[in-house]
Amino acid sequence: MSDQDLDATSTEVPIQPYSNPAVVDGRRVMGVVPGKPVAGESKDPADNDMVMVWPHLLVRHGVAAIVTCVVVLVIAVLFDAPLRDVANPNLTPNPEKAPWYFAALQELLARFHPLIAGVLVPGAIVLGLIALPFVDRGDYVQRNHRKVAVTTFTVFLVIWLILTVIGFAFRGPSWGWVWPWDEWHGEL
Amino acid sequence: MTLAEDRPTEAEQTGSKPDLFDRIRDTPVGRTIWRSPRRVTPRDRAAAHWSSFAMHIYPVKMKREQIAFKYSWYLGVISTVLFGSLVISGVYLMFFYVPSPDQAYADMQTIQNEITFGQYLRNVHRWSAHLMVLAVVAHMCKMFYRGAYKPPREGNWIIGVGLLATTLLMSFTGYLLPWDQLAFWAVTVGTEMAAFVPFVGDSVREVMLGGPVVGASTLLRFYVLHVAVLPLMIVFLLTFHLWRWRKDSMLETARSEPDV
Numbered sequence: 418m419s420d421q422d423l424d425a426t427s428t429e430v431p432i433q434p435y436s437n438p439a440v441v442d443g444r445r446v447m448g449v450v451p452g453k454p455v456a457g458e459s460k461d462p463a464d465n466d467m468v469m470v471w472p473h474l475l476v477r478h479g480v481a482a483i484v485t486c487v488v489v490l491v492i493a494v495l496f497d498a499p500l501r502d503v504a505n506p507n508l509t510p511n512p513e514k515a516p517w518y519f520a521a522l523q524e525l526l527a528r529f530h531p532l533i534a535g536v537l538v539p540g541a542i543v544l545g546l547i548a549l550p551f552v553d554r555g556d557y558v559q560r561n562h563r564k565v566a567v568t569t570f571t572v573f574l575v576i577w578l579i580l581t582v583i584g585f586a587f588r589g590p591s592w593g594w595v596w597p598w599d600e601w602h603g604e605l
Numbered sequence: 606m607t608l609a610e611d612r613p614t615e616a617e618q619t620g621s622k623p624d625l626f627d628r629i630r631d632t633p634v635g636r637t638i639w640r641s642p643r644r645v646t647p648r649d650r651a652a653a654h655w656s657s658f659a660m661h662i663y664p665v666k667m668k669r670e671q672i673a674f675k676y677s678w679y680l681g682v683i684s685t686v687l688f689g690s691l692v693i694s695g696v697y698l699m700f701f702y703v704p705s706p707d708q709a710y711a712d713m714q715t716i717q718n719e720i721t722f723g724q725y726l727r728n729v730h731r732w733s734a735h736l737m738v739l740a741v742v743a744h745m746c747k748m749f750y751r752g753a754y755k756p757p758r759e760g761n762w763i764i765g766v767g768l769l770a771t772t773l774l775m776s777f778t779g780y781l782l783p784w785d786q787l788a789f790w791a792v793t794v795g796t797e798m799a800a801f802v803p804f805v806g807d808s809v810r811e812v813m814l815g816g817p818v819v820g821a822s823t824l825l826r827f828y829v830l831h832v833a834v835l836p837l838m839i840v841f842l843l844t845f846h847l848w849r850w851r852k853d854s855m856l857e858t859a860r861s862e863p864d865v
Contacts, residue, residue: 464670469647470663471654474672481679482686489690489733497724498731500717503710504789506818515794516780518738518773522798535801546766549749550759558752570749604787605735 499605511590514604520584521577527592542573662847664854671854676751680744681850684772687737688839694730695832697722702782704828706821709784734776741772757856761849768842771835778831781824792827793819 468474515523525534553566560567586603589595595602629635630643644650654665670676701720702712716723745765748754754762781792796819800810815822 462669464668466669467666468669468672469650469654470665470667470672471650471660473669474663474667475660477672477674478679478682481682485683485686486690489687489729489736492732492736493725493728496728496732497717498728499785499787500713500783501785501787504706504784504786504819506789506820508786510786510790513790513794515798516777516791517735518742518776519795519798523794526798531801532803535798536803536806539798543766543770546745546769547763550754550756550762553754555755558755560750560752563752567750574746604791605731 512588512592512602514584514588514602517581517585517603517605520582521580522584524580524584524588527588662851664851667854678743678747680740680747684737684740684744685843687733687740688843690733691730691737692836694726694733697726698730699832704782704824706784706824709782709824713783713785730779734779738772738776741769745769758849758853761846761853764842764846764849768839768846771838771842775831775835775839778827778835781819781827782831784824789819792823 514520522534522539525538528534549566553563555563557563586597586601587594589600589602597603623631627643630639641653644653651665654660654663698716701716701723703709713727716727718724748762748765777792777795780795781788796810796813799813800806802809811817813823813826814820815826
């Protein structure tokens, strides 16, 4: 390579600090090649880009954990857990209420035959949840490609939520209807 | 294995000035905690992740969309943290509680009135339990709407259903332990539902209660389930759940966009 060639190159490419073989940090640099960055020209990160879990995910999980702990701490300072009178098998309270997450079942039991409300419905829910991945076999996860599954699930979920709220807050003595703002019978 | 002192630190590799963390790592104590120098290249950092006990339940890398809030709302982490809060507060309460009808209620009063932080830790335990049921149910709904039960994640969905059932049982067995009117009658009503199962219902209820009605054997059974059997089941299922999550996170899931 003549000196002229080198001069021609240097007019096209910005001057590189190590354009000749040089020693950098004790290592010999063979040469510097002008070119595009390996990562591509765009610096906008894409959804599919892989990122290191530490720190990107672990920091987020740490924040989620701290927020959860603070919420529990604040609730526990503000509200005491209930403790009623000592258990008395001879004194049945009215209403008798199951824990809130069984309130929907209890509400169903008040409306339907026990075999339906106490056995068939809960059994169908558990079996349905287990069977879900094998019933909905479509290729796509987008909601408009699995309308049947999303609609069915949403309908059941909404019914269940409504029954839970009714059983928890809208039922009073002898499982009669009450307005929670008039008399409160919900127990946590 | 290369010892920490044999390998170049980040400062030596890059020629930059060592920062405070570098200097802490370079002390004899620091070298017992961090046994290898700070990782610089992605390959080196991935190796550090794989060889770390604390990090091994996590995958090394994930897609950006997978770590965003809207992907999971972090409900799985929240459920796990609540479980941890329940274990810690629950162990504390165990020191002061005897599961017998003669003593349980008096122990509850002692915990609330005399034990240091007793009332506060009982509150933490109670509210964490309710929040955990909510968080686990919400986690399941979020996973459903994201389509996270699609192949190859069917197995983990089913483990998740098992975790939901175990969480409900945990909460229900714990409900009896204060041995107050609320506990006694909620469990009476709850177990009456089991009696509706045809043919075996009454036997199932008797096995649960240890007798025809809620009594001393019920309290003992629910206590053993609550502090030993069910927590172990949750830990086992959760370990399996997280292991599957880590393995599956590296797989391509069902397509999120139809081919055009």
